[in-house]
Amino acid sequence: MLEYSEPVSRLIDEFKRLPGIGHKSAQRLAFHVLRLPEERVEDFVSALREVKQKIVFCTVCNNLTDIDPCTFCSSPTRDRSLVCVVEEPYNLVAVEKTRSYKGLYHILHGSLSPIRGVGPDELMLANLFPRLSAENNDGVEVTEVIVATNPTTEGEATANYVARLIKPLGVKVTRIAMGMPVGSDLEFVDEVTMDKALANRHEI
């Protein structure tokens, strides 16, 4: 006997297609939806549709935005001589939260991962190079590209790849530091992080 009626199974399947949602979570979410008032489901539906209708890639930095160029690229107060390269739009948010970075961004929408079939052509990197010269950047020469891809194998490979392409253009390329997270404990840190923390030590 089929345990769920067809519409319920279908909704469970739709939730399962979302990243990080397994069968049990999908079931739970579907039953949550079943108990929601109809207006709430319509709010959800319209939010889903609206992003597809209104959100585009910023032609300058590839950020997801409802105005092109995005608010970062068109802001008169940001430092146009700095470009921070990140993998995903939500990585940009992590950098913004520091409130210390005031430059521009470039979003790759991924990282090099041969195992997942992501090669250089899948990254949104081509439009980074024209940005670096003054004539394409409101008259400001880019002096430094900060590569803030993740401290993972994929992120490191991507950082090295980006650096290899940018350095010949005479622009400084830097990589965010790796080491002990602030507030952590040496007792629980993994050996690779500890190794980085030792290698990147600095005089006090």
Added chain:
Amino acid sequence: MLEYSEPVSRLIDEFKRLPGIGHKSAQRLAFHVLRLPEERVEDFVSALREVKQKIVFCTVCNNLTDIDPCTFCSSPTRDRSLVCVVEEPYNLVAVEKTRSYKGLYHILHGSLSPIRGVGPDELMLANLFPRLSAENNDGVEVTEVIVATNPTTEGEATANYVARLIKPLGVKVTRIAMGMPVGSDLEFVDEVTMDKALANRHEI
């Protein structure tokens, strides 16, 4: 500066309202939706709407169904003398998966939890009592009610509450066994489960 444009923030908020989805997961899901082809989003939208349009509570057992009474309640092959009481529709699936239970179900849609403000009136219990007599059950008297609420404080309280109401009607009420999960290891079992496993020991 607002990090996300309004439609993206709104979709993130909608995902955050779902149970078990925190801010980071909501971000990830929203960006996943942004990258989906429009048809896929429409499939999701129609699955969401369809459950709201087609799915109702079974008037007999409270199961979520697109036909009323549900396939269990209207099945001629199920044993109508047995009713298994569960908290949620997905708990029914766990019982069905055993393939050994052939009786009917009754879904409470919750468990007693004073801390979450769920009292007896919030449970869908009232329609259980008329089911127990033969005239309301296709001429078959219910002889046993199996209470398969979760082995938690709330589930136990609910089981005791249900039993206290049904026993005076002269119907046998049973509770599913608690003990060591099959395939587990005594080394890792918690003391409450171990205590139950000892208390419920049986001769071999």
